[in-house]
Structures are given as C-alpha cells and as structure tokens.
Amino acid sequence: MRILNASGCLDALAAPEVARRLDAFVTKTVTPLPREGNAPPRIAEVAHGMLNAIGLANPGRDRFLADHLPGLRELGIPLWVSVGGFCAEDYAETCSQLTDLEAVELNLSCPNVDEAADSAAEIVLSCRRATELPLYAKLSAAHPNLAVVAQAVAAAGADGLSLINTLRAVALDQHLRPAVAHGSGGLSGPALKPIALHAVSVCREATGLPIVGMGGVETGRDALEFAACGARDIALGTVLFKDPGAPARVRAELEAACDDAGVVKPEDAESLAKSPETGRKVPA
Amino acid sequence: MQSLASPSTHRVTGSERIGPYTLLQLERGDLDPGVPGQFFMLEAPGRLLPRPFSLCLAPPGELAFLVDPVGPGTQAICELQAGDRISVLGPLGHGYRLDVGRPLLVGGGIGIAPLPYLAEQLGGSPAVVLGFRSEEYAEAAALLPGAEVVIDPVLVTEVMPGGYDVFACGPEPMLHAVAELCPGAQLAWEAPMACGYGACYGCVVEIDGALKRLCLEGPVLDAARVRTPVEVVA
Numbered sequence: 001m002r003i004l005n006a007s008g009c010l011d012a013l014a015a016p017e018v019a020r021r022l023d024a025f026v027t028k029t030v031t032p033l034p035r036e037g038n039a040p041p042r043i044a045e046v047a048h049g050m051l052n053a054i055g056l057a058n059p060g061r062d063r064f065l066a067d068h069l070p071g072l073r074e075l076g077i078p079l080w081v082s083v084g085g086f087c088a089e090d091y092a093e094t095c096s097q098l099t100d101l102e103a104v105e106l107n108l109s110c111p112n113v114d115e116a117a118d119s120a121a122e123i124v125l126s127c128r129r130a131t132e133l134p135l136y137a138k139l140s141a142a143h144p145n146l147a148v149v150a151q152a153v154a155a156a157g158a159d160g161l162s163l164i165n166t167l168r169a170v171a172l173d174q175h176l177r178p179a180v181a182h183g184s185g186g187l188s189g190p191a192l193k194p195i196a197l198h199a200v201s202v203c204r205e206a207t208g209l210p211i212v213g214m215g216g217v218e219t220g221r222d223a224l225e226f227a228a229c230g231a232r233d234i235a236l237g238t239v240l241f242k243d244p245g246a247p248a249r250v251r252a253e254l255e256a257a258c259d260d261a262g263v264v265k266p267e268d269a270e271s272l273a274k275s276p277e278t279g280r281k282v283p284a
Numbered sequence: 285m286q287s288l289a290s291p292s293t294h295r296v297t298g299s300e301r302i303g304p305y306t307l308l309q310l311e312r313g314d315l316d317p318g319v320p321g322q323f324f325m326l327e328a329p330g331r332l333l334p335r336p337f338s339l340c341l342a343p344p345g346e347l348a349f350l351v352d353p354v355g356p357g358t359q360a361i362c363e364l365q366a367g368d369r370i371s372v373l374g375p376l377g378h379g380y381r382l383d384v385g386r387p388l389l390v391g392g393g394i395g396i397a398p399l400p401y402l403a404e405q406l407g408g409s410p411a412v413v414l415g416f417r418s419e420e421y422a423e424a425a426a427l428l429p430g431a432e433v434v435i436d437p438v439l440v441t442e443v444m445p446g447g448y449d450v451f452a453c454g455p456e457p458m459l460h461a462v463a464e465l466c467p468g469a470q471l472a473w474e475a476p477m478a479c480g481y482g483a484c485y486g487c488v489v490e491i492d493g494a495l496k497r498l499c500l501e502g503p504v505l506d507a508a509r510v511r512t513p514v515e516v517v518a
Binding site: 008009010011014015017018028036037039040041042043044045048049050052054057189190238240241242243244245246248249 | 287288289290291325327331332333334357373475476478479481482483484485486487488489494495497500
C-alpha cells in the first residue's frame with residue numbers, strides 16, 4: 001500500500017521534506033488558465049472536519065509546465081499531476097502535454113468550482129485518446145449512483161479511481177453568515193471516512209480497478225480500513241495540516257495495525273470486509 | 285525553521301490570566317524559540333486543527349504564548365492547566381528583521397503578543413505604544429513595562445511619534461493605518477491557518493497585489509507589500 005497526498009493538501013516545493021516521505025506526490029489541480037482562487041476566508045473548522053473553498057488556485061497549465069514541474073522533478077519522487085478543466089477538451093489538452101509521470105489524476109469533482117459540462121466518462125475518454133499515462137479518475141461520493149459512474153469511467157479507459165473528493169458543505173459563523181467567503185466549501189477530515197469507505201467498497205466491487213482511498217485517513221488503522229474496503233493505496237489530506245510527519249507515522253502504524261488484525265500485508269485485509277451493497281465478502 | 289516533522293509534545297507549566305487574555309507557558313523541550321514574529325502551531329484540545337500563535341516570551345526552558353479566547357479552539361487552549369500536554373510545531377514563517385536603528389513597537393489588542401519577546405531580542409528598552417479597546421484589555425500592557433497606552437477611542441496611530449523604525453502587530457485596520465503613516469514599517473499580519481507551512485492554501489492575504497499564503501510570505505510583511513493602493517485620479 002502506497003501513501004500519497006490528496007491533491008491540494010501539500011505544496012511539495014514549499015515543504016519538500018514532507019513530500020519526500022510520500023510514495024508519490026500528487027500536485028494541486030492544474031487548469032488551462034491561471035486561477036488566483038477564492039477570496040479569504042477560505043477555511044473553517046467544523047465538527048470532525050473542515051471546510052475549504054480555495055477555488056483551484058493554480059498557476060495555469062503553461063506556467064505549471066515551465067516553472068513548477070521541473071522543480072517537482074528535482075525532488076526525485078514519483079509524480080502524479082492532478083488535471084482540471086471546464087470541458088473535456090481542457091482536460092485532454094493538458095493530458096497531451098504531460099509526459100514522464102507515474103500517473104495523471106483527473107479531478108472530476110472539485111466542489112468549489114462549477115462542474116464541467118461534460119460527463120466524467122466523456123472527459124476520461126478524451127484524455128484516454130490524448131495520453132498513454134495511467135489515468136486515475138477522482139470522483140465525488142455525492143453522486144447518487146457512484147458505482148454506475150465508476151463503471152462508465154472504467155469503460156472509457158480509466159486505469160484507476162481516486163476516492164473521494166471533499167463534499168460540498170456549508171458552515172456558518174457566529175453571525176449566521178457563511179464561514180468561508182465563497183459561501184460553500186468542500187468538507188474534509190474524519191467526518192468523510194465512513195462515506196469514503198462506502199464509496200471505495202462499491203466502486204471496487206463495480207469495477208475491480210485499483211483505487212487510491214482518501215477521506216479522513218488519520219492513522220494506520222484508518223489506512224487498513226481502506227485496504228479492507230478495496231483500496232490499493234491511500235492518500236493523506238487534512239491530517240497533513242496538523243501533522244506534517246503523518247506519512248511516516250501512518251506507515252509505521254499501518255504495520256502495527258496489520259499485526260493487530262492478523263494480516264501479513266494491507267492487501268490481505270480486503271477479504272475480510274463485506275460489500276455494503278450485497279453483504280458478501282469483497283472481492284466476491 | 286525546524287525540519288518539518290510531526291509536532292512535538294510539551295507539558296504546560298503554567299497558565300496566567302492577564303485581563304481577558306491567558307498567558308500559556310510550556311516546557312520548551314527541543315523547540316527553537318525562533319525570531320520574534322515567527323509563529324507556532326499549538327494543538328487546540330478537542331479540535332481538529334491547531335491554531336497559530338506568535339511567541340510572546342521565552343523564559344529559560346520555556347515558551348509562553350498570549351491567547352485571546354475568541355472561539356472554541358482558543359478557549360480550549362486557555363483552559364489548559366499545568367501538567368497538561370499539547371503538541372507544538374514551529375517556529376514557522378518569517379519574523380521581524382531586528383537590524384534597525386530606532387525601534388518603535390506598536391501593538392493593538394492581542395497584537396501585543398509578539399512584542400515582549402521582540403523587545404527582549406532588540407534589547408535597550410525600545411519605545412512602545414499600545415492601544416486597547418478597554419481598561420480590562422489594557423491589563424496586558426503589564427507585559428511591556430514603560431509602554432505608552434491608549435484606550436479606544438484614542439488610536440495608536442494618533443500618538444505614534446515620527447522618525448522611528450516601526451514594528452507593528454494588531455488588527456488589520458490598524459496595520460493599514462500604520463502602513464500609510466510609515467511605509468517602512470514591519471507589520472505582523474494575521475489570517476486563519478490550518479497548517480502553517482504552505483500546505484492548505486487557506487491563509488491567503490493580498491500581498492504585492494495578489495493573493496499569497498501568509499504563512500510562507502509572512503506573517504511579518506514590509507508595509508510596502510500590503511499598503512492599500514492609493515487611487516490616482518486622472
């Protein structure tokens with residue numbers, strides 16, 4: 001089980017020592033044009049989680065490729081680039097310009113910008129034609145039938161899934177005004193974990209694709225629960241904010257959690273969990 | 285700055301009320317007190333995220349932080365008692381440059397927090413002007429003996445003498461006013477932060493005309509970087 005960061009939850013150029021403790025670094029989402037992001041306040045703590053409304057702040061595709069990517073390559077760790085956009089062509093054009101990466105993650109589910117008009121499957125299909133790099137589709141658990149979306153992106157050529165993104169949410173301040181200036185934000189942190197475990201489990205059963213599980217992973221035990229639900233790898237998000245040492249800590253805790261659970265390695269835990277949809281062991 | 289690893293755990297050695305504020309003292313352990321104006325992320329017991337505080341005092345073997353209980357996280361920190369333990373990460377960010385000729389320290393409200401350690405590091409009893417909203421809040425001025433103190437509605441910018449190298453910390457309107465009066469001032473800014481090391485992108489402030497992360501650029505900024513642009517009428 002590899003330990004990655006969730007896109008947008010770590011700046012490897014600002015904190016290279018943290019990034020080097022990961023098995024791969026996932027960039028903040030890159031969009032075709034530069035985005036300054038939303039006005040502050042952008043974050044708010046809520047019970048068991050936090051809201052963020054960063055708004056996909058990023059330097060845009062051209063500056064990312066020219067200025068940021070070379071610096072990231074110097075870190076000497078496997079790289080994933082998170083790609084965003086507002087139509088299938090946006091995603092595909094960026095994919096066509098990417099080379100020499102471990103994977104591309106397609107951000108099909110940012111809660112802080114309007115959703116792309118094209119369906120997740122259409123975007124994956126366009127990107128599949130534009131690159132031979134492994135494509136991971138990052139989906140939202142807010143979709144009423146996530147398994148169907150997962151099957152559609154699998155059929156369109158996705159090599160894996162990243163599950164889950166933050167969920168759109170609202171927090172109010174003491175004056176009953178939205179706590180983040182954007183109004184709504186993306187909910188992250190421990191509150192997401194049960195939702196993410198469900199999403200991983202049903203998508204694993206529906207597609208059999210490798211899955212990067214994320215959403216409230218704070219400990220090695222959390223990581224093992226994602227493995228039990230079918231995640232091959234996990235990503236750390238909000239936990240990095242309070243603990244930049246989390247990658248090494250979670251890795252050490254995962255070993256202990258495996259011992260406690262009586263499994264040799266995290267992958268062995270998958271046969272222990274039951275599918276929430278069918279009640280049978282996953283995989284079948 | 286220390287290498288970014290997991291935060292270290294520190295025992296609370298004391299917690300003292302100063303007006304509405306609490307001065308929290310911790311065992312220093314291996315932490316470097318850093319440069320005045322740098323900050324530390326303190327665990328807020330029972331909350332998900334830590335909270336940023338600049339160092340107020342650095343007694344031998346200890347670190348002390350002045351905390352204003354404005355919300356559930358800071359309230360939880362103010363309720364800590366001697367013997368409790370919390371995790372601490374820091375020092376983080378960029379502090380004040382100390383190589384000035386005639387220092388003047390200007391603080392507003394909880395903005396007094398970094399000034400006692402700053403005065404100690406500058407040495408030579410620098411001039412200090414402090415502003416508070418009421419007599420109760422002004423009790424914190426005891427942390428800087430000899431300071432000139434004004435109470436609302438008098439503003440610090442009304443009594444600031446000219447010809448000094450200004451170090452300021454306080455509410456945003458005060459910092460903007462200081463920046464207009466003293467273009468060379470060093471200002472300690474504030475913003476909500478989840479991480480303190482550039483990971484969350486939450487603490488952006490308009491710096492050099494664009495939204496930039498305060499934890500990486502500051503929290504101490506040259507006034508010229510944050511001055512409200514003066515509108516030029518053609």
